[in-house]
Structures are given as C-alpha cells and as structure tokens.
Amino acid sequence: MAGKASEALWYPFDANWYRAEYGAIMDALLSFSDQELEHWYKTEGAPSGHSPNRYFNEEWYRVNCSEAAEAITNGTCLSGFEHYCNGGYKSFSPHYLFSERYYRQRYPDISEQNLQSGGFVNGYDHFLRSGDKEKRSGHLFFDPNTYLQNRPSDPNLRSLTPFMNLLHSEHSLPNSITLSDHFNPAWYHALSPDAVMAVEYGFAPNVLYQFLSTFTPDRF
Template identity: 55%
Template sequence: MTEPLLTPLWQDFDATWYRTAYKDVLGEALSLPDEGLQHWYETQGAFSGHSPNPYFDEEWYRRNCSDALEGISNQTYRSGFEHYCNRGYKTQSPHYLFSERYYIKQGENLTPSALMQQGYKNGYDHYLRVGAAQGVRGHLFFNPDMYQQHRAADDGLEALAPFCHFLLADRSLPDRVALSEYFDPIWYAKAVPQSHTMVEYGYVPNLLYFFLSDFTPNGF
C-alpha cells in the first residue's frame, strides 16, 4: 500500500480560517495561539459541531452519515471529522458540493486503487490538490466553468481553483447565482417557499444546501 505523498488538505486544522468562521462564539479562545486554538477545537469545538477547516463541513457530514452520528452518540468519535479521518474518507462526502462516489467515476486514474498508487488518500485529496485546478467536476451541482463566470474578481484569491475559491466565498452565494445547470436558486425559492425561511432563520446556509439536504427526485 502506497502512503499519501502529503497530508491531505482536508485533514489539517486551519487556525486562521477557524478564527474567522467562529469568531462570534469563541470568546476568549479567539486570542489563543494556533496550537492552543487547535487544542480548544479538539476538546470543545469538535464536539459542538465546528468544522476544522473550509474543506470539511461538519454539519453536512453529521446530517448525511448515520454511522458518524451514531459514533458521536455513543462517544466512539468526538465529531464527524474524526469519523471521516478514521474511516469515512473512503466513501463518504465531506462537503455538500463534493461527492467521493461521483468523483472517482470521472476517470480511470481516479479509482481508489489508482489514487492509492499515485499517493493520494482518497478522491477528495486528489481533487483539492489536482482535479479542481484541472476543471474536473467533483459534484453534479458544482460546475467550475459556471462558477468562474460569477466569482469575484481582484479579491486576492485569483490563483485558487474554482472550488477552492468557492469554499472561501460568502456562504450565501448559491442564493444569488446558479452554480450548475441543474439548480436555479431564484426559481427554487419561489417553488419551495419554506427553503427561504430555513435560510433566513439560519437553519441552513443557503438554498442549494437545503435542496441537497432534502432532495426528493419526485417532489416537483
């Protein structure tokens, strides 16, 4: 078995991002040095449902991986992230706009065995380091070419691949622009009024997130 060439980007704690993402709830922990903040996340934030970096969506993972939720309930894992790092990375989706199962079908060099031989831990590892920059789709509902048309210019992040740029963008962006040919947020808000209410009251970050959380093919 070939070991990963580098630690996957999704596996690292990002102190700078974490301070910004949770500045309203960190209190005195906001002023901790990076190492101290990581310890605070591991002992308190993880259990509370915080994400450790922009690549992993803890809330989404708990919603969609029953095995992780059960493991948290019986104290086998402190968080969905811990479950993902230990076993979920093989098959589970760490973010609402990346699907491991979808991605590994995008090319013969993306099968689990091929990725392992190339030194990548999983499809998401490859996508963040290589695939996203090459324009490979990681999810049916995220079209990198469409995102390029809407991304902000001159924001200091021009060098980032479309998906990596999206991860640092305003989480409400999918309410204003279509990220793929398969979802029109303006139409959806009118067709499903409760979706707007869920976003307005902070239960979900945006309309697309709500749609993917509650997707029923025969519901329209």
C-alpha cells in the first residue's frame, strides 16, 4: 500500500466529534482533555464498541466483518477499528455507505499503482481526500448528485462535498431524503414497520442502515 494506516484521513481520533457523539451517554467525557479522551477511547471506548471518528462505523464493521468479530472474541484485537488499521483497510468496508470493493471496481483508475503514486493508503482514503470532491460514488446506495439534490439547505454545511456533507449531518437524515435511485425511505417505511420501530428504539441510526444490515436479494 501507499503507506501506514496512520497516514490515512480516516485514521486520527477526533476528540470534538467523540464528545458530541458519546457525551450524552457519559457526562464525564465532556470534562476530559483531548489527550485524556483519546486515552479513554483506546482503553475503554474502543472495546465497548465506540467509533473513533465520523469516518469509521465500529458497529457496522463488527457486524459485517466476521474476521474482526473473531479477532475481538479471541482477544487478538480490542476493536473493529484496530482490525481495520492492522490490514482490514485493504478490503473491508469501514462505513455502511462506503465499499472498498465497489469503489475500486467502479473506477478502474483507482488501481494499486495509482493509489501508491498518489500517496493514498487505500480506496477509502482516496475517496475522502479526492473522490468525493470529484462526485464519485463510494457505494451503490449513495449517489452524490441525488444526495445534493435532496439534502436540506444548511448554510453551515453547504460548502462540504457530498459524502462529507452527509457525515456532518444528523444520523437520521436518510430517514427523510433519498440518497440514490436504489432506496426510497418512504417506500421502506410503508413496507417494513418493524424496521421503523427498530430505528425508533435506537437499534439502528436510520432506516437505510437498517435495510443494508438485513438486506437479502430474494426478499423482494
């Protein structure tokens, strides 16, 4: 690969995001310094299933990467993120709306040679640094042009690229807008009240996440 995992945009711990994401469930986190918070994440938060930043979804990775789940169970990794950094980034998906395999197959120019020459650690690093600015798609269920047409008008996020805009928006946003031609949230709400209930009870951040978590092609 082009370099170590620590050189990727998806790697650094984001203290401000972490406070916003988990502070509501643990007030003590709000009083920690950035350094103290990162130490707490590495020793307590990561093993508990917390994500280190908005780019990596720990829960999604554990459920969809059996290799990581096995490593956590047998004690060779503390978290899915550790597994991802130790080599999982080469092929596994770190977020429910980015697929390493899909991205590389869709864009033949994202070759190993071009990644190395461009200084990118993997396809996801390329997508976050460059591909999103070029309005490339990192997942079948996220079309950047469709998203830009349907996203709320938020002046604070207006300058962000499509995927970055989504990452800085509320987790529930895919409940109310269409991200691609492949999924209509209103249709899914009507089709699957159990999925809506799962979201309402906090088992999934939104209906698209819930759909992708349970999708089997022969169900429809």
